[in-house]
Amino acid sequence: MNLTNAHSLPEALYRADAVQALDRCAIETQGIDGFDLMHRAARAAFRQLLRHWPHAARVAVLCGGGNNGGDGYLVAANAYQKGMAVDCVAVTDPDRLKGDARRAFDEATSLGVPIEPVEAVSDKALFDRLCASDAIVDALLGTGITGAPRAPFDRIIQRVNRAGIGVLAVDVPSGLNASTGLASGDVIHARVTPTFIGLKAGLMTGDGPDCAGDVVFDDLGVPEATYDAASPVARCVNWRRASTMLAPRRRGAHKGECGHLLVVAGEQGLGGAGILAAEAAARTGAGLVTLATRPEHVSAALTRCPSLMVRGVTHGNDLCPLLSGVDGVVFGPGAGQGPWGQQMMQQVLARPHPLVLDADALNLMASRAPARRENQVLTPHPGEAARLLGITTSEIADDRLAAADRLQERFGGVALLKGVGTVVQTRAERPAVIEGGNPGMATGGMGDVLSGIIGSLLVQGLPAFEAAWLGASLHAEAGDRAARKQGQRGLLPMDLIGELPACLSDSERVGAPGSPADGEE
Structure with a gap:
């Protein structure tokens, strides 16, 4: 592998204990010397230091205990031998270091690297050194941390973040749970995180993407057989991978083959949600899209997107004829939790169609006895997920993979837990964690667009799990393309919808010679 950029990350995601098992396998079964492996990690980290700070003349290296600290000492040695001025601080007493970490400290010392114990450096002196550096190397805490950092690590992490100097975090930003992506206390905010052997799930979801910056993976040249020692907890999915799942349409395809989606959405005053979902679909x-909404929204929907079929519905019975001729349903965006939304939900759930349930559909579900259904996709954000499970949003954040698993277990089908590193969970497959997206997508209506995308893929024949993770990756990619064109702040859902055709063109293949279909039968 030896991958060198964030766009070439491996698919397999591991929890911290699984990566430790891979590490042991490489040493004990594959015959790689542990200290040699540490040297490989340090060289890989130092390459990223040179890549991201090519003109760095002074570097501060903060070393804790264990192998993460050992990596740091060897990074310091690499920098010193390269002629950089090195301020290396031993935050863990070197006398407490054991094994390869102690060997790394001894090697750095023998090469002349200046190393000071943290007790000998005042807070002000440490902060001044950090501010005077061109880059900071974080080798304080490795993958073993599961709670908030304790003293003196918490204090040092605070000073690193206050210094405003770019940070390279070795393997994982200190203070971040490498398995879950939770930062339960002070945590390093890095510019780049080179990570080794196995890609940690916590780097890709929760607080991980904010803290890790540019994640770079290096397998350190371990044999492929090493990866038989532990199973991934999830897989990392981006649009580059997902787009290959869309089969090309046959030349004679017509709209009836491309699926008919019904979007039921838009209580009074909330009409935009349904319009966004339907246009995104x-x-x-989708070959055909019908929007069932409050009558007062019909004109606006047709003005915005005249290719839609739009029907005004006032009572649940008005929905029955529309449900009889469709291949799938999206329900919930802007549906409200009043009588209108309740009536629509009753009719929708009474039919066997594949479903995407979003927004108010989820809020209505939270007040009902859970009913499992295998052909549905639930798309909650953390607040909605907490209501569905009867827990707090902080408990959702504690372990997003576990929360998605609980949602799927309770309600069946597919659970898509939105947020940074969206998690898509089903029972028979390894969950997917979605790479991509940006803070500009933190605005009302983005979730409505996602529900329309997934519903469209469902009626085009994709299984629910594939439709969910492919749709989420398409949604993230469209958001990133829109942000590159006009920036993140001020991004609107309509901007994302406008990027969908260009994204989908990535997956299109040239068909056999012949006349193009006219799209009609």
């Missing part, structure tokens, strides 16, 4: 390739 059309832009994602």
